[in-house]
Structure formats: structure tokens, C-alpha cells
Amino acid sequence: MKQITGIQRMQKHCTGLKVQGEKIGFVPTMGYLHEGHLSLVKRSKKECSITAASIFVNPAQFAPHEDFDRYPRNINRDIKLLRKLDIDILFTPKTGEIYPEPFLTSILVDEITTIGEGVSRSRHFQGVNTIVAKLLNIVQPSVLYLGQKDIQQAVILKKMIQDLNMPTAVKLCPTIREKNGLAMSSRNIYLSPKGRKSAAALITALRAAKKMIKSGERDCKKITKKMEAAFDRFPEAKIDYILCADFESFKPVFVFERRAIIAIAAYVGNVRLIDNVILSPQGK
Ligand code: AMP
Helix, strand or coil, X not given: CEEECCHHHHHHHHHHHXXXXXXXXXXXXXXXXXXXXXXXXXXXXXXXXXXXXEEXXXXXXXXXXXXXXXXXXXXXXXXXXXXXXXXXXXXXXXXXXXXXXXXXXXXXXXXXXXXXXXXXXXXXXHHHHHHHHHHHHHHCCCEEEEEHHHHHHHHHHHHHHHHCCCCCEEEEECCCECCCCCECCHHHHHCCHHHHHHHHHHHHHHHHHHHXXXXXXXXXXXXXXXXXXXXXXXXXXXXXXXXEEECCCCCECCECCXXXXXXXXXXXXXXXXXXXXXXXXXXX
């Protein structure tokens, strides 16, 4: 595994690989890797001739009151995990080179960034879009691997790539979960043992929604109510939002008629967790 830090060096290296006809699969991450991240890497390894991953905790996607400074980091452990998977390139750029002063550009994808995660994290997606666009320009991958865990982010990035005619395909990979159903996340480290139990509220609510849809319910308001009720058993967990959105457009839906996403965000203490399911009207 080649570890590259300089932007120019990375861009040159990837350009060379492209000229040689290699198919580059790319997995951008903020590090503190878990099986969720590694599943994306494994998928890329299966489908591409070169797999590149990046580790960069992107300050531009954190609001001032959020957890940028205390976001978990362990680069040595991450390097070991990626070496074990035998990936080709690890890109670990420096913040100063990514955002030279003054940095004045940011990519706004309209409409679908103002609902769901966009409500409580207003400039978050602009930060995500900008860093991913920069990374795509540097790595020039044929395929970008994203996790369903961050479904709104994936829909937005797909739209950005389409709208800006970027020559990269997007592959969405399933959410990897812990034994109790909790979606794996670098932030799960913040949870106390009691908090981990309360965090099961999210998957419990999503499973309740799935069951209702399977038995024929189509009214999103009723489904949301049932999900809220599922939280009664977990008093430490507080819902931030529940959103039913169209799978293609991410526009809110009120009646379940086509493939849709049910997304949820909740606080367990001061830890904010997100999760979602993608469902057809048959509940599959
Ligand atoms: P992050 O390091 O949180 O920015 O995540 C990097 C990539 O890993 C994103 O595409 C995430 O959606 C994906 N990811 C994070 N957690 C999971 C998970 N539990 N299962 C699958 N993919 C995940």
C-alpha cells in the first residue's frame, strides 16, 4: 500500500494509473475505520483494478458547535486495517494544502440539502460536496463507493456528480450493523454501555416501520407515529427527525407508492445518530 500525502503527487500518480488503463475505485473516509468502511473497500477491491481510500477529517463539514476537535482519530490503526486488506493507495492530505487561504469555493446542491440532515446541519452538505469534488478531481476514480448509512449524503453527491458531468459512477453499499442492529459509525465510540442499549431505538423504530409497510400501510404520517411510539421504550433516546423521502429525488413523500427512504436521526445523550432503510411499497 502506497501512502500519499501531497495533492500533486496523488493527482500525478492517479493520472498515470488512468493512462495505463486502470480502473480506480475510491473510498473517501474520515478515518477511525470500522467494518462499514472496510465493506466499501472490499467491494472496490472486487470490482476495480486499483483501490484508493482517503482519510481526511474535513473541518468544512462541521459546524462550530460540532465535534471536529474530538472526532475520533487513530491513523496508525487505520493504516494497519487498510494494509491488511491490501489496498493500493491511501491518500492522507493535510488540511492546509486542501484549504489554502483564502479558500472561497463551495458547492451547493439545492433543495435536497435543506431537509433531513440539512435542517440541523445547515452548511454540512456544502462542506461534504466541496471536499468530495476536490477528492474526485485529485483521484479521478471510475467508481466512487458510498455507504447507505449516510443515504442523504449519497443522494446529494450522486446529484452533484450528475449535474457537474463528473466522469465517475456511484455505487451505494449496504449499511453494516453491530450485532444489536446499531449501524456502525465512528461516533459510536462516544456511547456509554447504557447509551448503546438506548441507541437500539433507531433500528427498533425502522423495523416497526418496515413491518407496517409490509402489512399494507401506506400513510407516512401513521408510519412516523408508530416509529415515535417505538422510542417510548428508550427514554434516553430523543428523536431529532423522521423523514420519508423518495429514493430517486429525496423529496419528502406522504404516501408510500414507490421505492422510498425512511431516515431517522436521534440523540442519545449528546451523541447524534442517524440510520435509514430503503423500502419498496411491498416492504422489501
Ligand atoms: P465517514 O468516515 O463517516 O465519512 O464515512 C465514509 C464512508 O463510509 C461513507 O460513504 C459512509 O456512508 C460509509 N459508512 C459509514 N458507516 C457505514 C456503515 N455502517 N455501513 C456502510 N457504510 C458506512
